[in-house]
Amino acid sequence: MSILRGLTFSLSVLLSSAALSPVAAQVTSETIQTSAGSMQVSAVVTGLDEPWGFGFLPDGKIVITERDGRLLLLTPGSGVITVRNPPEVFVDGQGGLLDVLVPRDFAESRTLFFTHAKRQGRGSGTAVTKAELSADGTTLSKHETIFEITPGSSGGRHFGSRIVEARDGTLFVTVGDRGTDDTAQDRSLHNGSVLRITKTGAAPGDNPFVNTGGVQPEIWSYGHRNPQGAALDSNGQLWTAEHGAQGGDEVNRIRKGANYGWPVISYGTHYSGRRIGEGTSKPGMEQPETYWDPSIAPSGLTFYKDGRVQGWSGDMFVGSLKFDYIARLDGTPLREVEQIRGDSTQRVRDVRQGPDGALWFLSVGSGALYRMVGAGS
Numbered sequence: 001m002s003i004l005r006g007l008t009f010s011l012s013v014l015l016s017s018a019a020l021s022p023v024a025a026q027v028t029s030e031t032i033q034t035s036a037g038s039m040q041v042s043a044v045v046t047g048l049d050e051p052w053g054f055g056f057l058p059d060g061k062i063v064i065t066e067r068d069g070r071l072l073l074l075t076p077g078s079g080v081i082t083v084r085n086p087p088e089v090f091v092d093g094q095g096g097l098l099d100v101l102v103p104r105d106f107a108e109s110r111t112l113f114f115t116h117a118k119r120q121g122r123g124s125g126t127a128v129t130k131a132e133l134s135a136d137g138t139t140l141s142k143h144e145t146i147f148e149i150t151p152g153s154s155g156g157r158h159f160g161s162r163i164v165e166a167r168d169g170t171l172f173v174t175v176g177d178r179g180t181d182d183t184a185q186d187r188s189l190h191n192g193s194v195l196r197i198t199k200t201g202a203a204p205g206d207n208p209f210v211n212t213g214g215v216q217p218e219i220w221s222y223g224h225r226n227p228q229g230a231a232l233d234s235n236g237q238l239w240t241a242e243h244g245a246q247g248g249d250e251v252n253r254i255r256k257g258a259n260y261g262w263p264v265i266s267y268g269t270h271y272s273g274r275r276i277g278e279g280t281s282k283p284g285m286e287q288p289e290t291y292w293d294p295s296i297a298p299s300g301l302t303f304y305k306d307g308r309v310q311g312w313s314g315d316m317f318v319g320s321l322k323f324d325y326i327a328r329l330d331g332t333p334l335r336e337v338e339q340i341r342g343d344s345t346q347r348v349r350d351v352r353q354g355p356d357g358a359l360w361f362l363s364v365g366s367g368a369l370y371r372m373v374g375a376g377s
Helices: 181-185
Strands: 028-032 037-045 052-054 062-066 071-075 077-080 097-101 111-120 125-131 140-148 164-165 171-175 195-196 219-222 226-232 238-242 249-253 290-292 299-303 315-322 327-329 335-340 348-353 359-363 366-372
Touching: 028 335, 037 071, 052 348, 052 366, 062 097, 077 111, 097 164, 111 140, 111 164, 125 171, 125 359, 140 195, 164 226, 171 226, 181 249, 219 327, 226 315, 238 299, 299 359, 315 359, 327 348
Parallel strands: 052 097, 226 299, 299 348
Antiparallel strands: 028 037, 037 366, 052 062, 062 071, 071 077, 097 111, 111 125, 125 140, 164 171, 171 195, 195 219, 226 238, 238 249, 249 290, 299 315, 315 327, 327 335, 348 359, 359 366
């Protein structure tokens, strides 16, 4: 992975010697028309290589992961550095360094949590590693892999892999079926599940299957294909956005112990056109809150909470990797009500509301982190 591509910023400064590439800033912005009026979209950092996740530190800095294993620290107004000693990851197809979580106690603990692909024998699987970020933000230390799925499997597909801190301080981790459909119904495996663990990697005592023989105790829900979006709403309820096959991408409201049906039920078909499972519904299996057909390849999910844009409060936003837009979802029943689209929204991998109330998103197609606010804000 070359650093010669360089990173550029939306500020007219030269980067410090600690930055990846000492190039002058370039302003990259556009105006997008939305239902809430004109939105100004500005590139905060460009030149990213397969960005996957990001998070906001309490001091205003931003951490960004790249799938090939690089961790970046952005200081708006100053520059970006490559953080030394990132987690050891296995770059395997869709796997590598994936999501990052800045927990609520970061100011005291300096601890970050990462999801990533980890080599397991001849295969690999989704893992969670925690590490401490130095006070100057230059180095990670005290690495500890607190959890990894059992067992690993071959193939570089469907790792999940979002991580969300619940209100009680436990962690939700999404894991895909690793490209083997039937494993999502096999609770002796972690594949195709939303997991709930403590910050030490243990299964909490109130998990639904913690006392059920033959079931992995970390499982919170199962029957998922490949959830790459996850977030809490204003009530602390977990939601996911999940890749279907050909059609059948889903948004799910996650219930404790529930079975979301994959691959027994689905609103999509196999890529060959062959029918999946037994149809679109079955007793004992959950229905999605909404679904897309054709598939949009959803990745990243956030709820807009009391932000700068009137009319968006409480709405869900999901990135589309396939059709290059950000979906806004609202209503009962939930449905896509708007597609926010521009030159900046190419292959949106992650979307989050920042502490400044703006909507921020990562574009794989543009290799950039963007900030969206109302024009004139």
